[in-house]
Amino acid sequence: MDLETVVAYRRAATRDDLALAPGERFVAGGTWLYSEPQVGTTGLVDLTGMGWPSIEERDGGLRIGATCTIAELVAHAAGAAWPARPLVAHCANALLASFKIWNAATVGGNVCRSFAAAGMVSLCATLDGDALVWRPDGGEYRRSVADLVTGNGTNALAAGEVLRAIDLPAHALGARTAFRKVALAELGRSGAVLTGRVDADGAATLVITAATERPTVLRYDRLPDAATLRRAVEGVTGYYTDPLGTADWRRAVSVALLEDVREELAA
Numbered sequence: 001m002d003l004e005t006v007v008a009y010r011r012a013a014t015r016d017d018l019a020l021a022p023g024e025r026f027v028a029g030g031t032w033l034y035s036e037p038q039v040g041t042t043g044l045v046d047l048t049g050m051g052w053p054s055i056e057e058r059d060g061g062l063r064i065g066a067t068c069t070i071a072e073l074v075a076h077a078a079g080a081a082w083p084a085r086p087l088v089a090h091c092a093n094a095l096l097a098s099f100k101i102w103n104a105a106t107v108g109g110n111v112c113r114s115f116a117a118a119g120m121v122s123l124c125a126t127l128d129g130d131a132l133v134w135r136p137d138g139g140e141y142r143r144s145v146a147d148l149v150t151g152n153g154t155n156a157l158a159a160g161e162v163l164r165a166i167d168l169p170a171h172a173l174g175a176r177t178a179f180r181k182v183a184l185a186e187l188g189r190s191g192a193v194l195t196g197r198v199d200a201d202g203a204a205t206l207v208i209t210a211a212t213e214r215p216t217v218l219r220y221d222r223l224p225d226a227a228t229l230r231r232a233v234e235g236v237t238g239y240y241t242d243p244l245g246t247a248d249w250r251r252a253v254s255v256a257l258l259e260d261v262r263e264e265l266a267a
Contacts, residue, residue, distance in 0.1 A: 003034065008043035012050055019136060020045060020160050028067045028106040032113050047108075052165070060170030066108025066163045070095070070120070073107055082173035084127060084197065090179040091123035094210075096189045108163045111145060116152040116240070117190040117210040121145060125215040126195040126207045127172040136160035145215075152213040152240065175199045178264040180257035181210075184244055191245040192253045196261040198223060204265065206258055211250035212238035223266055226259055233258055 012018055020026075023042030027033055033044075047067050054068035055076050064073060070092050077088035092102065094117070095110070110120035111131070123129070124145035131148050134140050135158075145166060149155050157163070175197035183191050192211035198204050204223045208216040216236050224232070233255045239247040 003038050003041065003044075005037075005039060005042055006044055009046065010043070011046040011048070014050075015134070015138070018045065018047075018134070018160075018162055026162060028109045029069065029104040030109075031101050031105040032109065047162070058167070060173070062168040062173060064107050064166045064168065066106060066112075066165055068107045069103055070105050070107060070110070071099070071102040074102065084173045084175050084177045087123060087126060087177040087179060087195065087197075090181075091119040091126075091193070091195070093119075094122060094181050094190050094193050095119040107166065111148070111166065112155065112157065112163050114149045114151070114153055114155040116213055117193070118149075119190075119193070121149055121215060122193045122195055122207065122209040124166055124168070125149075125209060125217055126177065126197055126205065127168045127175075128205070130167045130169070132164045132167065133157065134162045134164050140164070146207075146217050149214050171199055172197065175205075176265060178261040180260050182253050182257060189244055192250050192257065194254060194257040194261050196258070196265050198265045206261060208233070208236060208254050208258065211245075211254045212236060213240050214238060223262060226262065229258060229262055230255055 021043060024045050025041050026047055027044045028047045052065035052067050054065050054072045056063040074089055074092050077085040107120045110118050111124065129145040131143050131145050132140060133143065177197045180194040181190050183189060190210040193209045196206040202222050204220045206218040216238060218232055234251065239250045241247045
């Protein structure tokens with residue numbers, strides 16, 4: 001789609017270039033940005049010129065640059081040795097996106113758009129993804145991806161802040177994982193994505209995304225029994241209704257499919 005209000009484009013190469021003028025917005029892959037009119041946007045600042053490494057291995061963990069494409073991350077995980085690697089492809093395939101989109105859309109862009117059904121949010125919330133955010137005053141801070149997303153399409157980023165990278169820790173990459181997804185149409189957007197992992201020390205993390213407006217992360221010292229998990233999932237707030245599913249349906253499928261995740265991890 002042509003963005004008829006945009007009259008300026010510049011490619012950022014240094015951190016100083018990230019200072020936004022009125023009406024400017026950051027762009028990386030742009031797959032969502034160009035999908036609908038952007039009223040009020042008069043200029044684009046392209047982050048792909050910053051030269052951030054797509055993927056770096058650090059102390060057994062993984063740093064994913066915000067401009068890393070989904071295709072690059074999937075390819076890297078396919079050749080990795082860490083046990084959690086299958087979750088990357090599962091979450092990427094949960095997106096309503098073609099292979100062409102995979103090669104343009106970025107991990108950071110998917111997280112910053114913060115839709116409930118964002119597959120990279122599902123991945124990062126499950127693997128304790130930690131967001132490194134640059135402030136416009138030259139400072140920076142960290143916040144978990146699960147906490148960065150505040151609602152369906154909203155997040156905690158302030159004006160002018162930039163997601164620089166996402167760090168996945170070694171203990172999460174070394175975990176066993178499981179994944180379930182449901183949608184009302186075969187090629188429709190996810191109505192619920194249920195994920196989980198069990199760390200080497202037995203600690204369990206179970207996550208609901210797409211069914212709730214923001215990530216729901218349930219943590220246990222050990223995998224809970226079925227009744228405990230059911231009560232927790234039924235008591236979660238944030239299930240919502242839209243044309244792709246009602247809140248009651250989302251709650252019901254989350255109960256059933258997160259139990260499937262629990263059983264797979266227990267086995």
